[in-house]
Amino acid sequence: MIAPLEENTPAQVRTIEDTQRLKDALGPLPEPWPKPVLVMLSGLPGTGKSTFARRLTGQLPFLVLESDELRKTLVGEPRHTKGESARLFAACHQLIQELLTQGIPVILDATNLQESHREPLYRIAEVTVAKVILVHTHAPTEVVRERLQRRQQSQAPQDNSQADWRVYQRMRPSEEPIQREHYVVDTSMDVEPVVERMVREVHQWLRK
Numbered sequence: 001m002i003a004p005l006e007e008n009t010p011a012q013v014r015t016i017e018d019t020q021r022l023k024d025a026l027g028p029l030p031e032p033w034p035k036p037v038l039v040m041l042s043g044l045p046g047t048g049k050s051t052f053a054r055r056l057t058g059q060l061p062f063l064v065l066e067s068d069e070l071r072k073t074l075v076g077e078p079r080h081t082k083g084e085s086a087r088l089f090a091a092c093h094q095l096i097q098e099l100l101t102q103g104i105p106v107i108l109d110a111t112n113l114q115e116s117h118r119e120p121l122y123r124i125a126e127v128t129v130a131k132v133i134l135v136h137t138h139a140p141t142e143v144v145r146e147r148l149q150r151r152q153q154s155q156a157p158q159d160n161s162q163a164d165w166r167v168y169q170r171m172r173p174s175e176e177p178i179q180r181e182h183y184v185v186d187t188s189m190d191v192e193p194v195v196e197r198m199v200r201e202v203h204q205w206l207r208k
Contacts, residue, residue: 011090018074018091019098025073030061032103035206036130037062038096039105039198040121042112042178043137044171045163046144046151048187052137053109055191059199063099065092067110068161078162093120100128113175122180131205133198134182143188144168 008016039062041049053064071078071088078084092108099106112118118134125132139147148165163171185194 014087015090015094018087019094022070022073022091022095023098025070026063029099029104030063033105033206034103035208036100036103036128037105037133037202037205038100038121038125038130039107039133039135040112040118041107041109041135041137042118042182044111044113044144044175045161045168046147047137047139048147048185048191049109049111049137050161052135052185052187052191052195053107055195056107056198059195060105060202062105062107064107064109065096067092067108080162089117089120093124096121097124097128100124100130111171113171115176115179118178131202133201134178134180135185135194135198136178136182137185137187139186139188 039053039056041053043049050066053062053066056062057064067088068078070092071080071084074088074091075084089110092110096106096108108121110117112121122132124130145165145168148163148168151161152164183194183198185191
């Protein structure tokens, strides 16, 4: 007797639909690479993750998935609840797996503060046989405070984050060290040396 096919649960159906919504909003994708690469950024608000991602994409044609932008695409008016974040990252992780399977190089621009946030991405890299490059961004506290204050005052169109100084202070105690080899970037200084090292690492991976 042939067992009946299992139907997707409502949560799985929603993740499939959410993933498609995010995919539809991406626009043109970079050309696939012979081997997939995932760059995972980790850092508190205001530590320069998005700026660093833009510097890296100036050297290599990565697709940047910015969690704040994806959240707005998915829910419109973010509330930043645990349920909303779980929904967002379920779809985001599925999208990343699909992109890496196609050979699309991806930068995930999200806080990724805890190992429990990073572990699903490690597993995705294993499944897709992708190289994962970890980057922890930080900056002196006063620099971060000034950046977040300027962000609140200017609300530049390219800035999707709503995090302010209070959010930074609330999230700071939850940050956990990255347990794997990673780059550490002080974004108050010149980041170009780190960008160049990462570019070399990617080229070496693609030549293997």
